[in-house]
Amino acid sequence: MQYSQKVLDHFMNPHNVGKMENPDAVATEGSPACGDQVTIYLKIDEASKKIDDISFLSYGCASNIATASIITDLAKGKTLDEAKKISWKDAMDALDGLPPVKVHCSVLASDTLQTAISNYEIEHGLKEVPNFGKETIIEELKKIIYPQVGEDIVTLKMVKYVGFDDGEVLIDMNIMSFDEWRDNVAEEIREHLSKFPEVKNIKINFP
Amino acid sequence: MTPGKIYLDNCVTTPLDPEVLEAMLPYFSEKFWMPGTFISTGESTNSALDEFRQTIAETLNAQAVEIHFTSGGTIANNIAIKGLANAHASSGKHAIVSLVDYPDLLTNAAWLEKKGFEVTYLEPDAEGVVGAEKLAAAIRNDTTLFLTTIVNHVVGTIQPMAEYKKVLENAGHKIFWHADAGQAYGKMPLDLQELGVDTLSISAHKIHGPQGVGALFVRKGTRIAQIIHGVSRVGSVQPGGVSIALIAGFAKAVQITFADLDATISKLRGLSNYLLERLEAEIPEIELNGPRGEKRVSHNINISIAYIEGEAITMMLDLKGITVATGSACASQGLKPSYVLMAMGKNHVQSHGSMKFTLSRYNTKEQIDFAVASLAKITAQLRERSPLYQATHSQEK
Numbered sequence: 001m002q003y004s005q006k007v008l009d010h011f012m013n014p015h016n017v018g019k020m021e022n023p024d025a026v027a028t029e030g031s032p033a034c035g036d037q038v039t040i041y042l043k044i045d046e047a048s049k050k051i052d053d054i055s056f057l058s059y060g061c062a063s064n065i066a067t068a069s070i071i072t073d074l075a076k077g078k079t080l081d082e083a084k085k086i087s088w089k090d091a092m093d094a095l096d097g098l099p100p101v102k103v104h105c106s107v108l109a110s111d112t113l114q115t116a117i118s119n120y121e122i123e124h125g126l127k128e129v130p131n132f133g134k135e136t137i138i139e140e141l142k143k144i145i146y147p148q149v150g151e152d153i154v155t156l157k158m159v160k161y162v163g164f165d166d167g168e169v170l171i172d173m174n175i176m177s178f179d180e181w182r183d184n185v186a187e188e189i190r191e192h193l194s195k196f197p198e199v200k201n202i203k204i205n206f207p
Numbered sequence: 208m209t210p211g212k213i214y215l216d217n218c219v220t221t222p223l224d225p226e227v228l229e230a231m232l233p234y235f236s237e238k239f240w241m242p243g244t245f246i247s248t249g250e251s252t253n254s255a256l257d258e259f260r261q262t263i264a265e266t267l268n269a270q271a272v273e274i275h276f277t278s279g280g281t282i283a284n285n286i287a288i289k290g291l292a293n294a295h296a297s298s299g300k301h302a303i304v305s306l307v308d309y310p311d312l313l314t315n316a317a318w319l320e321k322k323g324f325e326v327t328y329l330e331p332d333a334e335g336v337v338g339a340e341k342l343a344a345a346i347r348n349d350t351t352l353f354l355t356t357i358v359n360h361v362v363g364t365i366q367p368m369a370e371y372k373k374v375l376e377n378a379g380h381k382i383f384w385h386a387d388a389g390q391a392y393g394k395m396p397l398d399l400q401e402l403g404v405d406t407l408s409i410s411a412h413k414i415h416g417p418q419g420v421g422a423l424f425v426r427k428g429t430r431i432a433q434i435i436h437g438v439s440r441v442g443s444v445q446p447g448g449v450s451i452a453l454i455a456g457f458a459k460a461v462q463i464t465f466a467d468l469d470a471t472i473s474k475l476r477g478l479s480n481y482l483l484e485r486l487e488a489e490i491p492e493i494e495l496n497g498p499r500g501e502k503r504v505s506h507n508i509n510i511s512i513a514y515i516e517g518e519a520i521t522m523m524l525d526l527k528g529i530t531v532a533t534g535s536a537c538a539s540q541g542l543k544p545s546y547v548l549m550a551m552g553k554n555h556v557q558s559h560g561s562m563k564f565t566l567s568r569y570n571t572k573e574q575i576d577f578a579v580a581s582l583a584k585i586t587a588q589l590r591e592r593s594p595l596y597q598a599t600h601s602q603e604k
Binding site for chain 1: 514515516518519522523526535536537538541542543544554555556559591592593594595596597601
C-alpha cells in the first residue's frame with residue numbers, strides 16, 4: 001500500500017485526537033462490521049457559529065486515522081457555513097492523495113464532520129430534519145466509492161435508476177458480473193442505506 | 208538478522224539460508240548444464256538431480272521416482288488437482304474441499320465447478336478443524352477427489368489426516384486425495400507411507416530455500432493427466448527445462464531442516480509458546496484464533512486484538528522493523544476479511560483485529576520480547592483513539 005508522507009505523518013501523530021468532554025455536537029459514522037468507524041466532537045461558539053474546538057476517535061486503518069485527523073485540521077476555526085463546504089476531496093488533497101482503494105476513508109471522515117454539523121443545526125433550530133426521499137438516497141450513493149478508481153459510483157455513472165416507494169429502495173446498477181468490486185459496492189450500498197429508519201427493504205439489480 | 212529487522216511472517220516466505228545460497232552458486236556458473244541432455248556434462252547434472260530428488264524423497268519416506276520438481280507449490284497443486292480430475296472424471300464428477308483450504312485448492316475447486324464437477328465445501332469447527340465425520344457424510348458414489356491443506360495457512364490448525372485416511376479407505380471406492388503440505392513440510396513429521404495421500408505438494412521457500420521451486424509427490428501407480436505440455440527432459444509432471452541451481456538450493460534447505468527435524472520443531476514450538484505466553488501476559492483483551500497445543504503447527508500464533516484494526520497495527524510495527532500479517536479487510540486487495548476466520552465463525556471485528564505471527568529458526572526470544580513490547584505500546588495507543596474501546600472503557604477512568 002503506497003501512502004503519501006502526509007498520510008503517514010497524520011497516522012503516526014494524529015492531530016485533535018481524543019474524546020471530548022461536554023461537546024456541543026457529536027456524530028459517529030461507519031460501523032465496526034465495515035471495519036471503520038469515526039466519531040467527531042465539536043465545540044461551537046454560539047454567537048459566531050465558529051468551530052472553537054474539534055476532536056475525533058477512530059476505529060480503522062492508517063488512512064482512516066489520517067483522514068479523520070486532517071478533516072479536524074481543516075474544520076478547526078471555521079464557521080459552520082465554511083465547514084459545510086469541506087468535502088472528502090479537500091481532505092484527500094490536503095493529504096497529497098490516497099490509494100484508490102482507500103478513498104472511502106476520506107468520505108467517511110468528511111461525512112462524520114457533516115453529520116456533526118447537521119446534528120448541531122437541527123438541535124439549535126437552525127435547520128429542519130430533512131425529508132427522506134429519492135434525493136436523500138442519491139446523496140448517500142455519492143458517498144460510495146468504487147475502490148478501483150477512487151471516484152464515487154454516481155459520478156462514474158454506475159447508478160442507472162433510483163426509486164423509493166413505501167419503504168422499498170430500488171436501485172439499478174451498471175456493474176458487470178465479472179467486476180471484482182461488484183459485491184463490495186452492493187454491500188456498501190446496503191450499509192449506507194440501512195441506517196435510515198425509513199428504509200425497510202433494499203433491492204439492487206445488476207445487469 | 209539485526210534486532211532492527213524482526214521478521215515474523217514466515218508463512219508467506221522465509222529468508223534464504225546462507226548455506227543454501229552457497230550450494231546454489233556453482234550451478235549458476237560452471238555447472239550450468241541442463242539436466243536431461245545427453246552429453247557427458249549433462250550426465251553429471253543428471254546424477255546431481257537424482258541425488259537431490261533422493262534427499263527430498265527420504266524426508267517424506269517416499270521413493271525418488273515419486274518426487275517431481277516443479278516451479279513452485281502453486282504449480283504443483285494445479286498439476287495434481289487438474290491432472291487427477293482430468294484423468295478420473297469418468298468415474299465421477301464430485302469433489303470435496305473445505306472452506307478453510309489454501310487459496311490454491313479453493314480456486315482449483317472453482318475451476319472444477321466450471322468443468323462440470325459438483326463440489327462440496329466442508330465447514331470447519333471454531334478452531335479450524337475439519338472433522339473426518341464431515342468428510343464421511345459428504346462422500347457420494349461419484350466422489351473422485353478430496354483436497355486437503357494439512358496445516359491451515361492462517362491459524363496453523365493441523366487437520367486429522369489419519370482419520371481422513373480411515374474414512375477414505377472405507378468409502379467403498381477409490382477417492383483420489385491431494386494434500387497441500389506448504390505449511391506442514393519441515394514443521395511437523397510427514398510420512399507418506401502413513402499419510403495415504405495420492406499426491407502432495409511442497410515448496411522450497413517456506414523452509415529457507417529459494418523462491419521458484421517446489422515439488423509434487425505422485426504415488427507410484429497413480430495416474431494423473433498431463434496438464435502442461437512440452438519437452439520432457441527429466442520425466443517430470445512439469446515438462447520443460449528445470450533449474451538445477453534452484454533444485455540444488457531446495458535440497459540443501461531440506462538437508463539443513465531435516466538434519467534434526469525434532470530439534471527444529473521443538474525450537475519452533477518453544478518460541479511459539481513463549482510468544483503466546485508473552486502476548487497474553489502483556490496485552491489485555493486478546494484471544495487466540497485456532498487451537499492450543501498439539502493440534503496446532505509448531506510455528507504459528509494468530510490472535511485477535513479487541514477494539515483496534517490490523518492494518519494500522521501492522522504499519523506501526525513495520526515502522527519499528529517488525530513484520531507480521533493481519534486478516535483485516537483493510538489490508539487485503541479486495542477489502543475482504545479473512546475467509547478462514549469468517550468460516551471459523553469469527554465476526555468482522557475479530558477478523559479486522561487479527562494478527563498472524565509465523566516464526567522461523569532464525570527468530571529469538573529477544574526478538575519476541577521486543578515485538579510484544581512494541582505491540583503492547585501500539586495497542587494501548589490505538590485503543591486510546593478507538594471509539595469502540597472508549598465506548599466500553601470510558602466509565603472505568
